[in-house]
Amino acid sequence: MAVTEKKPVPTASIATDxxxxxxxxxxxxxxxDRLRSAGxxxxxxxxxxxxxxxxxxxx
Numbered sequence: 001m002a003v004t005e006k007k008p009v010p011t012a013s014i015a016t017d018x019x020x021x022x023x024x025x026x027x028x029x030x031x032x033d034r035l036r037s038a039g040x041x042x043x044x045x046x047x048x049x050x051x052x053x054x055x056x057x058x059x
Contacts (some may be wrong), residue, residue: 004038007031 008027013020043056 004035005031 008024008031010024011020014024015021040057043054046058047054
């Protein structure tokens, strides 16, 4: 499992094609959700190792 990944690259068609725009927006939203999940997993790992001064979100 990758800890991070590149943000989806927009194409010129998102400016003129509503379907392309919606598809791109969905890809960016899913990318952001996966990136946040990876960050939460890392935070939980470091919290489990008793890393000092760490505050992880609980959601």
